[in-house]
Amino acid sequence: MGARIYNTAKLHAAMNALEQHNIDSQHIFHGTGLGADQLQDEDLRISSSQVIRVFQNISEKRWHPYIAYEIGNSMHVSSYGLYGYAVLCSVTYRDTVEFAQKYHYLATPTASLNFQHSKDVTAWESEPSVDRNVTKDFYSFLVCVQMGIFNSLHKDVLGSGFETHLIQVRFGEDSPNLLPADAAPKIEYASDNNRFHIRPETIDQRLELGNHLTFKQVQQICETELSELMRQEGIAGKVKKTIVQNAAFSETMETISDQLGLTSRTLRRRLKQEQTTFSEIVDSARTELAMKYLRRADLSTDEIAYVLGFSETASFVRAFKRWTGTTPKSFRLPQ
Secondary structure (H helix, E strand, O other): OOOOOEOOHHHHHHHHHHHHOOOOOHHHHOOOOOOHHHHHOOOOOEOHHHHHHHHHHHHHHOOOOOHHHHHHHOOOHHHHHHHHHHHHHOOEHHHHHHHHHHOHHHHOOOEEEEEEEOOOOEEEEEEEOOOOOOOHHHHHHHHHHHHHHHHHHHHHHHOOOOOOOOEEOOOOOOOOOOOOHHHOOOEEOOOOOOEEEOOHHHHHOEOOOOOHHHHHHHHHHHHHHHHHHHHHOOHHHHHHHHHHHOOOOOOOHHHHHHHOOOOHHHHHHHHHHOOOOHHHHHHHHHHHHHHHHHHHOOOOHHHHHHHOOOOOHHHHHHHHHHHHOOOHHHHOOOO
């Protein structure tokens, strides 16, 4: 289920949201190796895969259209440990933006983050961090969770009076997961992006609890913690990171192992210990990026195939269908 390096805050948020609707939360841990009683252990660490599986179990039940948003909206800065404390200590909102993007890995991410600030758009963009076999329903679930998180954390940082003026999501209003009417004055479904909008003047707003010295000190600690988490991620994570950072999708295991300072035999043995293979990691990296590029809709299928190291577009289409069960064209926009 991946390296167990995160706290259980998101699982507690899920349980709390279900309790608000008087829903028994016992079954949501199916397939994770976890149980509700274990969450009482403050030292328990879990993997991002376990969080995703719990969310998937909840999504499949379709209990309530706002459950996903409510899970995210019950997350607060205090749930994120040092990461959250650093966010609170940011001197300006711009500091918050830069910090949140750089150290997002510390926050048990279930979605990617990207802040857009231009003449036309000032908004957080997000895409779910799922690499294969994601259904359109679960895609909308993860987007709603992230929009809830955006809303809650902005109220923590900017004050309870904060309100986004616009939320845009890629899925349609026929989805089983929706945003409540009070999430924003304007909600646009079937949009080109998942965006949580901020008013442009907010970017340079000074924060009430900001402290430059404390922020720098906590940031240094987060840097150390991030390095430690990356180390704990295991050899599979390092292989994937090397492949993605160097766009080395066509490289052999011998080439990648050399870059990691290992023999190919050692790399193969260590990957086996983590119950994966080099080819599975390459497929995972390709799938994750292909889905991201297709969702953004700003690259053609031919261009994506080239970027991911396929000599022919047809080969990419066949591989994508094998990974996800659908074609790139069908996957590009959730229905």
